[in-house]
Amino acid sequence: MKTTARLALEHPMLHVRRPLADTHAVERVGTAITGYIERNSHGMTLEGNTQRGKTQACVHLDATMAWRTYPLAFCHIRMGEHDRATENYFYTKLLACANLKTSQLSDPNRNLSRVATHLVSAAEAASAEVIVMPIDEAQRLHAKDFEHLHTLDNEVEFAGKRLFVVLIKQIDYVGDEPESIRTEISRHAHARFLEDGITFIPVFGLKELRRYLKEYDEYLIWPIESGITYTRYFAPIAFAEGWRFHHHAEEILALATELMAQHGLNYEAWAWPMKTLETFVYYMLTRVAIKREAEFRRFTRDDILAGLTYCKFVEFEQACPSTLDPRLYVKPQAPENDNADEKAEEISA
Amino acid sequence: MTERGFPDVEVQADVARRICGRFVGEDISWLPGISAYGALIRTARLNHLRRAEFFAAYDLRTTRRDELSRVLTFSDKRKDALARALCVNERERDLWDITEWLPFSGNLDWESLPWEPRICPCCTRLGYHTLLFQLPWITRCPWHGANLIRYCRHCARPFSTASSSIPMKCRCGIDYVNVREACRHRQSHLRDMARWVSTYLAWASAAREANYLVHTPKPDVSNWDALGQLIEMPAALQARCGHARAEGTRLHERRLSIYDRVNPNINGLGPKFLLSVPVDIDGVVELPAPTWSAFRHVGYELAEKLPEATFSDGELLRFFAGSRRPALRFAATHRTGNVDILFLPVQVGGERGYLYVNAMAKTARDVVHRLGRYLEKETNNFDLPMRTGMLLLLRAYAEGMRVILSRFFPDLLNMRRDRPHLTLPWVLLQRQAGKTIGVKVVWTPRSDDCQAVLTPPTRNKRRPKSQAPIRPN
Numbered sequence: 001m002k003t004t005a006r007l008a009l010e011h012p013m014l015h016v017r018r019p020l021a022d023t024h025a026v027e028r029v030g031t032a033i034t035g036y037i038e039r040n041s042h043g044m045t046l047e048g049n050t051q052r053g054k055t056q057a058c059v060h061l062d063a064t065m066a067w068r069t070y071p072l073a074f075c076h077i078r079m080g081e082h083d084r085a086t087e088n089y090f091y092t093k094l095l096a097c098a099n100l101k102t103s104q105l106s107d108p109n110r111n112l113s114r115v116a117t118h119l120v121s122a123a124e125a126a127s128a129e130v131i132v133m134p135i136d137e138a139q140r141l142h143a144k145d146f147e148h149l150h151t152l153d154n155e156v157e158f159a160g161k162r163l164f165v166v167l168i169k170q171i172d173y174v175g176d177e178p179e180s181i182r183t184e185i186s187r188h189a190h191a192r193f194l195e196d197g198i199t200f201i202p203v204f205g206l207k208e209l210r211r212y213l214k215e216y217d218e219y220l221i222w223p224i225e226s227g228i229t230y231t232r233y234f235a236p237i238a239f240a241e242g243w244r245f246h247h248h249a250e251e252i253l254a255l256a257t258e259l260m261a262q263h264g265l266n267y268e269a270w271a272w273p274m275k276t277l278e279t280f281v282y283y284m285l286t287r288v289a290i291k292r293e294a295e296f297r298r299f300t301r302d303d304i305l306a307g308l309t310y311c312k313f314v315e316f317e318q319a320c321p322s323t324l325d326p327r328l329y330v331k332p333q334a335p336e337n338d339n340a341d342e343k344a345e346e347i348s349a
Numbered sequence: 350m351t352e353r354g355f356p357d358v359e360v361q362a363d364v365a366r367r368i369c370g371r372f373v374g375e376d377i378s379w380l381p382g383i384s385a386y387g388a389l390i391r392t393a394r395l396n397h398l399r400r401a402e403f404f405a406a407y408d409l410r411t412t413r414r415d416e417l418s419r420v421l422t423f424s425d426k427r428k429d430a431l432a433r434a435l436c437v438n439e440r441e442r443d444l445w446d447i448t449e450w451l452p453f454s455g456n457l458d459w460e461s462l463p464w465e466p467r468i469c470p471c472c473t474r475l476g477y478h479t480l481l482f483q484l485p486w487i488t489r490c491p492w493h494g495a496n497l498i499r500y501c502r503h504c505a506r507p508f509s510t511a512s513s514s515i516p517m518k519c520r521c522g523i524d525y526v527n528v529r530e531a532c533r534h535r536q537s538h539l540r541d542m543a544r545w546v547s548t549y550l551a552w553a554s555a556a557r558e559a560n561y562l563v564h565t566p567k568p569d570v571s572n573w574d575a576l577g578q579l580i581e582m583p584a585a586l587q588a589r590c591g592h593a594r595a596e597g598t599r600l601h602e603r604r605l606s607i608y609d610r611v612n613p614n615i616n617g618l619g620p621k622f623l624l625s626v627p628v629d630i631d632g633v634v635e636l637p638a639p640t641w642s643a644f645r646h647v648g649y650e651l652a653e654k655l656p657e658a659t660f661s662d663g664e665l666l667r668f669f670a671g672s673r674r675p676a677l678r679f680a681a682t683h684r685t686g687n688v689d690i691l692f693l694p695v696q697v698g699g700e701r702g703y704l705y706v707n708a709m710a711k712t713a714r715d716v717v718h719r720l721g722r723y724l725e726k727e728t729n730n731f732d733l734p735m736r737t738g739m740l741l742l743l744r745a746y747a748e749g750m751r752v753i754l755s756r757f758f759p760d761l762l763n764m765r766r767d768r769p770h771l772t773l774p775w776v777l778l779q780r781q782a783g784k785t786i787g788v789k790v791v792w793t794p795r796s797d798d799c800q801a802v803l804t805p806p807t808r809n810k811r812r813p814k815s816q817a818p819i820r821p822n
Contacts, residue, residue, distance in 0.1 A: 098371075099371050100371055100372065100373060100396070101371065101372060101396065101406050103398065103402045103405055103406060104405070105399070105401060105402050105405070106397070106402075110397040113397050113528075114373060114395075114396050114397050117373050117374075117395050117396070117397070117528060117532060118373040120529065120532045121373050121374055121395065121532040124532045124533050124534050125376075125534050127534075159529055159532075160529070
């Protein structure tokens with residue numbers, strides 16, 4: 001059987017790259033992007049600790065349409081470490097990220113034009129006026145790179161489109177930064193791209209965890225249009241009897257905080273990183289629920305503990321730079337619309 | 350993975366697409382009927398590539414003198430390289446083959462036609478070019494109605510890539526591509542374009558089965574008009590893209606049909622007669638008896654128009670042999686008969702007749718020979734191709750005779766109708782149910798005309814002019 005055909009028949013949860021579920025965090029990023037675009041802003045920062053899911057949030061937003069108030073085109077850029085912030089390097093990097101051919105004979109001006117044409121072409125293909133450009137590892141940008149970004153912004157604007165840059169910054173980035181990174185970014189570039197921003201907090205508190213797990217219970221469906229949710233697929237009998245994954249949210253969170261307390265980790269102001277949370281869900285569904293088949297009714301405490309061990313929950317928290325240096329840790333705060341779900345449930349009830 | 354563990358072709362293509370760099374605007378699937386040259390213009394301009402970078406970008410190896418539009422139309426190797434670079438699918442790649450656009454079969458030698466990139470200024474503005482624009486019977490853009498042009502509107506330089514390193518940007522500074530507009534996917538005429546292209550291709554495909562082209566491979570500028578006049582599109586298509594007919598001068602054409610009155614003399618000809626006409630060598634062809642009168646008639650017609658005391662006695666007898674016309678009413682000149690003139694008419698020896706084919710242009714003989722080869726495949730109804738062959742032979746004979754006689758009788762050069770001139774015949778045979786039902790012949794004047802024949806070569810000093818072989822070749 002052809003590889004593509006085989007992949008199409010397998011459940012998405014069994015693929016290496018598993019589908020992403022909606023979270024409050026992703027929604028917050030989406031709302032921020034549309035809000036800042038509405039306010040005529042040219043860029044925003046998206047800051048957060050490592051492995052929290054900032055980049056994946058942008059990828060997820062690119063793949064979904066419901067959050068968009070305008071038609072948007074996406075162009076993802078991944079910055080590499082570089083010593084000299086030359087114009088040619090910057091534009092060639094953008095071309096390389098877009099998987100476009102680069103030429104040794106090209107000069108910076110032609111590369112700039114090519115990048116601008118690519119962005120405009122992408123916008124036209126999506127019938128969009130605005131191009132959202134998430135730049136991953138934006139902490140690696142030099143002060144001079146912002147000038148190049150500024151030039152590109154002007155070029156795109158001249159072509160009748162708007163560029164909106166999302167600078168994805170890793171706050172706990174620890175490394176030997178070149179001197180030019182530490183130099184101060186010019187005021188006009190700061191005002192243009194760095195004035196607005198949000199902090200990325202992955203899954204914070206019980207409500208957000210419950211909502212995340214509920215996605216697997218209610219919204220993620222496979223095969224497409226079959227109405228079979230992921231949870232129902234992996235635990236059909238328990239699902240039919242009324243069991244849902246999100247019923248365990250409180251228990252899971254309690255066990256996770258308990259584990260953290262046992263290992264002397266700060267659990268009071270803590271948000272669950274997507275890396276471990278998604279792996280935990282994957283383990284629970286594909287290794288626990290489906291293996292027991294008819295016998296499965298609900299997860300036990302041991303199952304949850306096994307899941308947390310599998311996703312290396314404690315090890316990851318211990319290894320995080322923010323754990324080692326608390327100054328780098330972004331303290332999550334209850335978002336403004338924290339009770340929105342609750343209110344919505346009340347209304348619907 | 351397949352059973353042996355090799356990745357599938359689809360996966361390989363996907364991987365190749367990810368590894369190899371892409372181009373801005375490389376997705377040409379939404380542009381119906383775009384040519385390889387069009388794809389090159391579009392991607393090169395959107396990616397700001399110059400000719401020097403084409404090899405690095407597209408793996409397209411060309412010399413500086415190569416005309417890219419020509420190379421990308423006729424070189425399969427280069428087209429494949431471009432298709433690989435742009436990850437073009439099979440259907441789009443097929444449309445880069447010009448035979449898909451031709452409404453006739455038969456081996457058209459494109460070397461015989463002048464070739465320059467021909468564009469619609471409105472389409473080029475969007476980075477679009479199609480092989481349709483390179484066809485002689487299309488004179489206007491079917492979607493914009495604009496006349497197709499070959500030269501810069503400002504400086505009249507041809508749109509050849511050899512003259513500029515940036516495609517469709519003339520050296521005078523006029524840029525025919527608007528990069529910003531070329532980025533736009535929302536073209537209002539796209540749907541109409543797709544419909545028209547599919548209609549045209551459907552017609553061309555059906556017509557290819559029915560029409561067969563026979564022509565001489567001699568390159569000539571006027572061939573373009575001949576082919577343009579030869580092809581007739583359905584009214585619905587023709588109304589949109591014009592026709593060479595609308596451009597003024599019409600070439601001489603003749604139509605033959607199975608419904609025409611059949612000359613009984615033709616029925617006596619064998620199917621091998623046309624093949625017996627020598628092409629590459631000068632010599633004689635044996636004429637079947639039923640054709641003698643037709644060839645003789647050509648001689649009478651011309652001889653009668655010449656002034657008196659032009660031919661000698663012997664020449665008059667040869668020209669008017671077997672004629673009921675009173676040849677002797679002409680006063681003969683008192684000189685010995687010229688060998689070149691004496692061998693022009695049909696030579697009869699016993700019950701056989703012969704004709705020296707040096708009186709006929711080689712190009713015309715070539716066409717007749719090709720027609721003979723077509724006739725070999727024709728299992729039934731070879732009457733119409735045979736009539737066409739005779740028509741071509743008679744006209745070639747008349748033209749050749751004028752050229753040769755004008756050498757000895759300069760008065761011919763002053764005759765308006767009968768002054769020497771040579772033409773190239775283009776023949777389109779229409780078939781139906783395996784039977785030739787109609788023929789259209791267009792004669793196009795040779796641009797070099799017969800001046801080369803009339804003026805003896807200056808380099809050849811060894812042979813006196815009077816003895817130089819006279820051959821309208």
